[in-house]
Amino acid sequence: MPPTTLxxxxxxxxxxxxxxxxxxxxxxxxxxxxxxxxxxxEVRAAAGRGLRHTDPVGRALHVSVGAALFNLRxxxxxxxxxxxxxxxxxxxxxxxxxxxxxxxAEAPDPRHRPDLYAALWRRHSSRFPFSPHRPPEELLRExxxxxxxxxxxxxxxxVRDTTRMMRLTAAAERRNTETDARRAxxxxxxxxxxxxxxxxxxxxxxxxxGRLPLRDFSGVGAAGTLTARxxxxxxxxxxxxxxxxxADWLRAGQALEHxxxxxxxxxxxxxxxxxxxxxxxxxxxxxxxxxxxxxxxLVRLGYGPEGPATPRRPVREVLEAGF
Numbered sequence: 209m210p211p212t213t214l215x216x217x218x219x220x221x222x223x224x225x226x227x228x229x230x231x232x233x234x235x236x237x238x239x240x241x242x243x244x245x246x247x248x249x250e251v252r253a254a255a256g257r258g259l260r261h262t263d264p265v266g267r268a269l270h271v272s273v274g275a276a277l278f279n280l281r282x283x284x285x286x287x288x289x290x291x292x293x294x295x296x297x298x299x300x301x302x303x304x305x306x307x308x309x310x311x312x313a314e315a316p317d318p319r320h321r322p323d324l325y326a327a328l329w330r331r332h333s334s335r336f337p338f339s340p341h342r343p344p345e346e347l348l349r350e351x352x353x354x355x356x357x358x359x360x361x362x363x364x365x366x367v368r369d370t371t372r373m374m375r376l377t378a379a380a381e382r383r384n385t386e387t388d389a390r391r392a393x394x395x396x397x398x399x400x401x402x403x404x405x406x407x408x409x410x411x412x413x414x415x416x417x418g419r420l421p422l423r424d425f426s427g428v429g430a431a432g433t434l435t436a437r438x439x440x441x442x443x444x445x446x447x448x449x450x451x452x453x454x455a456d457w458l459r460a461g462q463a464l465e466h467x468x469x470x471x472x473x474x475x476x477x478x479x480x481x482x483x484x485x486x487x488x489x490x491x492x493x494x495x496x497x498x499x500x501x502x503x504x505x506l507v508r509l510g511y512g513p514e515g516p517a518t519p520r521r522p523v524r525e526v527l528e529a530g531f
Contacts, residue, residue: 214247223523225283231272233397241528251306261389274461285320319357327472334477335412337438338510354470360463378421380483394425403521443509448501460504481506
């Protein structure tokens, strides 16, 4: 039976689930506020946690918050309620990105299936080599359906388009390494013993062949980091939306997390390739493969190491409650 009130224990669990979501550079750019009069959770952008050089318009911030919003929805449903969600509910408050009101559930929402709740605690980005075995087509269709349920699309390009996308990602990675401001911004989120950012253990090695251009947070290039041989034919998924507005970015984040959790439920590992989306001309080149849709993320999938957990800020730092 669901609880009758949104008490402190339930609230802490809901917010803990939300903040388990991925975010660009693990910046965790979210803040939560409970309106006790209506039992509504407000999901806000956290001032000062945006990436001024990497994400000047805040698209990646919205995608990150959208991923946390999906986790919150899954946790609310797991508790026994139906999460009533509004995106950008008050235009006069641009930092208020969404609100979630738990209401009585007449029937379970199939988008919040039970195995996703367990998966959200296990999901970690894996920046390690995967096996050469491609996930089965039935699972790939399931992941595409997960994105579709959130108003986005997900497809798996062939070898030729995948190679082209990896070249665009590599070009973006070179620019990031060669641009002083972006290199410094990346390095500032390499952190040990903090509640945010990325510890060294989470970064993994770089592809010795250079075909799979994972982000180099150190900014020193492959010569200064450990290398390994990665899969030669990576399975890449392209997540896109029909439009490219703030609400679409939030939907993309929800779709992304739905895909990641569904993959995790099947023991498929994932990592994100975002670099080409950070340069307008390279993102436009990605759009040519997507047709009339806007690419929001490239997702690498496969079988391999789970990847270490990255730190999260405690609930007391991200939640403002009026109990």
